[in-house]
Amino acid sequence: MSHSLTPRDTGNLPALSAQPLIRLDAYVAEDGSTVVNGHLLTMGGTRPPNEAILDAVAMFARTLGTPVAATVIDRSVRQVARLRVHPDGSSRTIGEEEDLPPGRERTTAEEKAFPPLARVERIIQHAQREELHAAFVLAGALREHLTLRRGAEDELSLEARAIEAYIAYRRGDYSTSTGLALTVARIRCGSDLHRAVPEVARATAAWQRLQDQAQVATRGQELLHMWEKLSAEGLLREPSHHAMAQAVRSRIERGSPYAETPAPTPAAAAALTAAPNHVVAPEDTPLAPTRRGIRRFTRRAGRRDS
Secondary structure, eight states: OOOOOOTTOGGGSOOTTSOSOOOEEEEEOTTOOEEETTEEOOOOTTOOHHHHHHHHHHHHHHHHTSOEEEEEEETTTTEEEEEEEOTTSOEEEEOGGGSOOOOHHHHHHHHHHSOHHHHHHHHHHHHHTTOHHHHHHHHHHHHHHHHHHHOTTSHHHHHHHHHHHHHHHHHTOHHHHHHHHHHHHHHHHHHOHHHHHHHHHHHHHHHTTOOOHHHHHHHHHHHHHHHHHHHHTTOOOSHHHHHHHHHHHHHHHHOOOOOOOOOOOOOOOOOOOOOOOOOOOTTSOOOBOOOSOOGGGOBOTTOOOO
16 A cells, blocks of 8 residues: 655654754655655556655645755656755755755754654565565665665665665565675675674575576675685674575585575664765666756646645
8 A cells, every 4th residue: 555645644744843854855766656755655647756746845845834855866767856845836956066065963854854764664564564566665765865865884774775675585576685685795794794694694595596697696706705704704603604605605616506595584773873984885876966957846836736
């Protein structure tokens, strides 16, 4: 079941105590699925995602009685758009240099207004109801916005990526799951080897389900390197970890078929704070720089949502 945004849905409105209100966020997945503030929009007919986003943000602006800022990550065109939307329905796009300056205070205010952990709970609820497409899109939106604000190596960004990898695994998209999980494992191997072990195990569980031999080889070599590094540090204390490391080595050396592996458990999302490093993960397709005058997000006064 999708969530529609309405002015009366106070769960979608920013917390009034979260001052200053910085911006809302929106996300368009590659298939056109559209998210505003962690809620999947119901798209009727052939309504374009940009119109749905402008209508939703204008609704907030009228409810709050003030212009509202919004950051839109649009994966369908691989672009970030930064908007100003007014209560009369008018909007314009702005350049990155016109946006509010980055900083911990701004990030804290944004996340106080729309807590990431509340979004994680919604994703898990969708997954528990087997609404895996909705869960996957929402997880992608959360990971994209956290990465944009905090960097790929931030704890919250890593947790969101791990959850997205888990949902992809549940959907049977083992290629995507492997890529996401490998990024988490790669970052952990560079920052905290003790916490890397379970992440490498999750990446291996997804990799074992791959059938494309090119991916098996390239991803497997990286996994094997990770397992060898962890072994050299004396961190493989569980028999299951030794078995997984050996399974990777055997499959690469002998081309053994993939083994049946239980679905991994998603890492518990914790409210951790770390300085953003703004590192772009290799699996993230780059987004085009923000520019002014993106026509699909610009409209004149008087346009109202229906």
